[in-house]
Amino acid sequence: MSDLDELLDQILGRSCAPGDGLDSRAWRHLTESGLDRVGIPEHLGGVGGDLVDAGDIVIRTAQAGLISPLRETLFPVAKLAELRDHAIPEGVIALDDYQVKDLSPAHRQAVRLWHALGVAAHSLGAIRGAVDQATSYVAIRHQFGRPLASHQVVRHQIASIVSELCACEAAVSHALAQAGSSRANTESVALAIASAKIQTARSSTRVARTAHQVHGAIGMTAEHPLHYFTTQLWTLPREAGGPELWSQRVYDLVHSPGQADLWAALCAQHQF
Numbered sequence: 001m002s003d004l005d006e007l008l009d010q011i012l013g014r015s016c017a018p019g020d021g022l023d024s025r026a027w028r029h030l031t032e033s034g035l036d037r038v039g040i041p042e043h044l045g046g047v048g049g050d051l052v053d054a055g056d057i058v059i060r061t062a063q064a065g066l067i068s069p070l071r072e073t074l075f076p077v078a079k080l081a082e083l084r085d086h087a088i089p090e091g092v093i094a095l096d097d098y099q100v101k102d103l104s105p106a107h108r109q110a111v112r113l114w115h116a117l118g119v120a121a122h123s124l125g126a127i128r129g130a131v132d133q134a135t136s137y138v139a140i141r142h143q144f145g146r147p148l149a150s151h152q153v154v155r156h157q158i159a160s161i162v163s164e165l166c167a168c169e170a171a172v173s174h175a176l177a178q179a180g181s182s183r184a185n186t187e188s189v190a191l192a193i194a195s196a197k198i199q200t201a202r203s204s205t206r207v208a209r210t211a212h213q214v215h216g217a218i219g220m221t222a223e224h225p226l227h228y229f230t231t232q233l234w235t236l237p238r239e240a241g242g243p244e245l246w247s248q249r250v251y252d253l254v255h256s257p258g259q260a261d262l263w264a265a266l267c268a269q270h271q272f
Contacts, residue, residue, distance in 0.1 A: 018065025051180030062125025075118030
């Protein structure tokens with residue numbers, strides 16, 4: 001376990017409950033530890049670290065149910081600071097806090113791409129949280145004299161959302177690695193991020209629906225923490241562009257000049 005993982009365990013495990021926001025102890029501890037500036041160079045107002053670390057923070061906080069703008073702070077806001085080559089102003093934590101009207105089309109596209117990566121990472125965390133809630137509930141809830149998890153149909157439902165989670169883990173992990181690599185070219189980074197955005201968007205609605213199905217009526221109540229994850233899973237797919245937009249982007253990338261083979265384009269970064 002890395003030092004970052006240990007620190008996140010301490011902060012999120014001890015002081016964070018699903019639904020906590022910017023007035024919570026967890027958020028205060030995160031900012032005091034500088035975790036809201038990880039992955040941003042020091043000369044731009046950050047504390048250093050790489051993009052994979054920033055992604056891990058977004059994923060873990062979303063999994064814990066913390067309602068925060070980190071998917072914007074550590075991705076599109078950080079990209080804006082890089083493009084403008086000056087530090088993030090004090091108090092800027094969300095994209096709406098930043099002036100983006102004077103950007104060139106190329107820079108706007110870069111910011112949107114990084115925004116999509118932040119949303120994909122956050123979506124993965126929320127999917128993890130929903131899956132955690134569902135698997136825990138079916139293990140402790142009894143029906144007809146035995147745990148729900150012992151019923152084959154419920155097992156199939158849990159297996160379906162775990163498979164969605166695994167697909168998202170692979171897509172987001174690859175996108176973060178590509179985006180943070182100095183060796184990756186622009187097209188491969190864009191393709192990886194677009195693929196992660198599509199996968200997490202499509203999985204989000206499937207996981208939210210199934211998580212509510214296995215919870216039954218209790219999952220729809222305000223008292224149960226499930227809704228802190230599923231309400232996000234219903235809205236995040238459209239943030240930074242829906243899956244249709246990013247599917248078109250993938251099509252454009254793999255049909256760009258010089259890209260003759262679709263399979264080679266999709267598998268260029270992998271060794272089989």
